Amino acid sequence: MSTAEAMTRTQKAAAILVAMGKPSASKLLKFFKQEELKALVEGARLLRTINQADLEKIVAEFEAEFTEGAGLMDSGDRMDTIINESLTPEEVSALMGVDQPVEEERGPPPVWPEVETADPARLAAFLGEEHPQTAALVLSKLSPGAAANALLVLDKPVRNEIVKRMMSMAVIPEIATGIIEDQIRARLLAESATRDTSAGQIRVASVLNEMDKDKLDEVMQDLEQSGTPDMQALRSRLFAFEDIVQLTQKARVALFDSISTELVTLALRNATPALTEAVLSSIGARARRMIESELGQGSDSVGAQDIVRARKSIAAAAIRMAREGAFELPSAQSSAA
Template sequence: MTTQVTLTRPQKAAAILVAMGKPSASRLLKFFKQEELKALIEGARLLRTIPQSDLERIVAEFEAEFTEGAGLLDSADRMDTILNESLSPEEMSAIMGDKRFEVAPEGPPPIWPELEKLEPTRLGAFLAGEHPQTAAMVLSKLAPQAAANILLTLEKPMRSEIIKRMVTMATIPDTATRIIENQLRASVLAQTATKDISAGQARVASVLNEMDKPQLEEVMQDLEEAGTPDLGGVRSRLFAFDDLPLLTQKARVLLFDGLSTELITLALRGAPPGLTESVLSAIGARSRRMIESELGQGSEGIQLADIMGARKNIAVATIRLSREGAFELPSSSQQSEAA
């Protein structure tokens, strides 16, 4: 019979954090005070391998749920890793009172995540004036969805030349990469800092998306009459439940595959037949029969606020999927024609 490991409270907390893994533990560490963090670190350094049974006992004490396979831990090293990736060197030095956690100074932050946030036409316009080899190198550094969106903005001959070079591209020397990064930082990101208004458009759209469709259109009309600039960029980020028929069939299938039948049923109560059919046509036969059966029983006793809330949830899910690159929202012209 094995003897249970006796741990102090800091050691138990350290074991829990290490078992959670870096992403979850990193979020929690921000809520600890410096003296508590120091106690955690010291506890982790004295912590030996913990058997699975003891870890389960500790987890039960905290009344938390963890995934399987969190058992054997190299606690000290992994706690150091979590802390180093969660706290700055200055915070680590302040906690520990030494310089053990200092890291080598880094260069400028990577530019690729920032480039992926730009409108595809902006980066596409820049690459159109560059050598195809340069453009191929830049696109190879971006996420596939971002690179594809940028390629579609280029002329076909340039597009084909870039793709051909991406296929045959070898390892790029660090020196060449830094030269191109510096050029992009000076020529694209510097201009973006002063000219890019997409962030403002997104903020306005997020506010307008909270409105019902009639209210939204009324506000947009007022803005147009007032001569507000760049409304096209705002409208391209708008989406309401009534716009669902404007999505492609593939996009609707992807959207409703991740939503519960209860939510869909609630949102469809009182919806026009055309809108209802566009939703049901994107759902499996069994789920469709269940929803149609529920809708056939009427909407008595169901609050309008609940229905509108369900529709808002579906619209929000649609916007989220489009931002993740799953599909594109309907164009502003499509929405205007539908309105």
């Protein structure tokens, strides 16, 4: 007697469910009664290894009984219930060949555009408390620039683990993504909406950083006298070309390593001796000689606005590098002291 012939109907049903695999079998199990599930579990425990030939016999027997209608479905209503509970409205329409209007679900607004604009430090703090796989999913939903800014703030071991998981990430189920989106709404965006003023500080700082140094100092003095809150936080985001003298030597070397000699030369036109020396002492000897030679020829033919634009360009580079963690701005060091 073959294995298939010796098996009970319950064991055969259990064997078919096991062969179907977890995703498909789990969809069917919810239609069994409690006592039927118990019988299936007991039947599965008594199963032994079934070869391919016996499994095919069991499947063929099931197909024959299904075709004959061996009491598997009570009525058309039962079939409707199973279809409606198992398939989406779109799948039902496709199955029945009928174009049925489907009312669009109105869920909460997407979180990712808001996460894109979140302060990188706050986003990094949120991700640092999460599992690396969760953090990898969040960053994979962001633009490369926003994801990079957050990664640069994280500690190197955490950053490396997240990047590895991003590289090997497969398709994430929608239900998992939805759970993470709910957590972001509840913990990151809600907190940001009530307490985080960094976005406003960034906007104000970007405006103030466009001003000349003397005008910037005047505006900051007026804001302090008027009792504007969070002035220290605002100061930590400000930087002018003239503030280069307050950077550490290491920070100045890092800054001017990526700036062309032409731009440096233009920015140093009409600069004070102290500022000029602070810049020139941070670059190589050959580049220094070239810049000093250019400066020695005078600045009569150079427009004032060109000098201003060059200085603002270098200041913007310093702000960007500080945000990326290359060094700290002197205003940030003062506020932390």
